[in-house]
Amino acid sequence: MTTVAVLGAGKIGEALLSGLLHAGRSADDLLFTERHAERAAELTATYGIRSADVPTAAKTADVLVVAVKPQDIDPLLDDLAGVVGPETLVVSLCAGLPTALFERRLPHGVPVVRVMPNTPMLVGEAMSAISPGRHAGPEHLAIVEELLSAVGKVARVPESQQDAVTALSGSGPAYFFFLVEAMIDAGILLGLPRAVAEKLIVQSAVGAAAMLAETGEHPVTLREAVTSPAGTTIMAIRELERHGVRAALLAAIEAARDRSRELGQPHDAD
Ligand SMILES: NC(=O)C1=CN([C@@H]2O[C@H](COP(=O)(O)OP(=O)(O)OC[C@H]3O[C@@H](n4cnc5c(N)ncnc54)[C@H](O)[C@@H]3O)[C@@H](O)[C@H]2O)C=CC1
Numbered sequence: 001m002t003t004v005a006v007l008g009a010g011k012i013g014e015a016l017l018s019g020l021l022h023a024g025r026s027a028d029d030l031l032f033t034e035r036h037a038e039r040a041a042e043l044t045a046t047y048g049i050r051s052a053d054v055p056t057a058a059k060t061a062d063v064l065v066v067a068v069k070p071q072d073i074d075p076l077l078d079d080l081a082g083v084v085g086p087e088t089l090v091v092s093l094c095a096g097l098p099t100a101l102f103e104r105r106l107p108h109g110v111p112v113v114r115v116m117p118n119t120p121m122l123v124g125e126a127m128s129a130i131s132p133g134r135h136a137g138p139e140h141l142a143i144v145e146e147l148l149s150a151v152g153k154v155a156r157v158p159e160s161q162q163d164a165v166t167a168l169s170g171s172g173p174a175y176f177f178f179l180v181e182a183m184i185d186a187g188i189l190l191g192l193p194r195a196v197a198e199k200l201i202v203q204s205a206v207g208a209a210a211m212l213a214e215t216g217e218h219p220v221t222l223r224e225a226v227t228s229p230a231g232t233t234i235m236a237i238r239e240l241e242r243h244g245v246r247a248a249l250l251a252a253i254e255a256a257r258d259r260s261r262e263l264g265q266p267h268d269a270d
């Protein structure tokens, strides 16, 4: 089994480590680096996974998963440059950063795979999109696909689509959480106790997601089945359309795509 080191164990790094443990991986096959000692101690106490420095992680692990903020990538690439070679697979989860950046800054021939996952990884329901860099072959994609399949679904996309993927499924869970939060507020507005409103909305979200995933029906068909002539739902839909919710989503996701492009840009000029 491959040994995986997560470099930067923040929210998504923890989601990956925890997801892999839940999927049955041994803590002995996992390790992480983390610049905050307190955070490292907390993760080791919670999951029993060892922390290490970058040279040790590079020596021990077959796969290095980079999970620092895009803005923090430069010092990490400096640390990695002296300790990795073509035998190490580098997997980047960083929004916006092109594989070409890693290839320029690391020794020649190091295989790099760019991935955009999302936080439902924590419960084995991630959506991850993967794209190979210049030196990554089918064998590297297969390793990444196997790793991420343990914590959710995986799609292969050309790297040119990764900024759109980031805006759609990388950030996507936040949009659903935002919607759920607003719907719970609506329940409060209508006088329901918060706990009741939360239960009603969370289970409605779970049920709707299961219908989308399991029936194979188009969302329009599923929505129409809820929308009775002159009933309650159409009154709500009219208000959603009147307030431009659809247009707001299109604009929001376009803005997220633009930000992903921007995050990659300072490095395009390297
Ligand atoms: N949070 C999310 O939903 C998603 C995040 N991502 C990507 O994952 C990456 C991490 O995001 P988050 O986990 O949200 O950020 P975060 O800020 O929670 O985690 C980053 C962690 O890296 C550590 N770190 C920074 N530089 C380090 C270094 N040189 N060595 C060791 N540790 C270092 C920080 O202390 C922090 O704990 C970003 O590039 C982001 O674009 C991708 C998909 C979804």
Ligand SMILES: O=C(O)[C@@H]1CCC=N1
Residues within 6 Å of the ligand: 095, 166, 170, 171
């Ligand atoms: O907000 C962000 O930049 C990261 C990337 C995708 C989800 N979270």
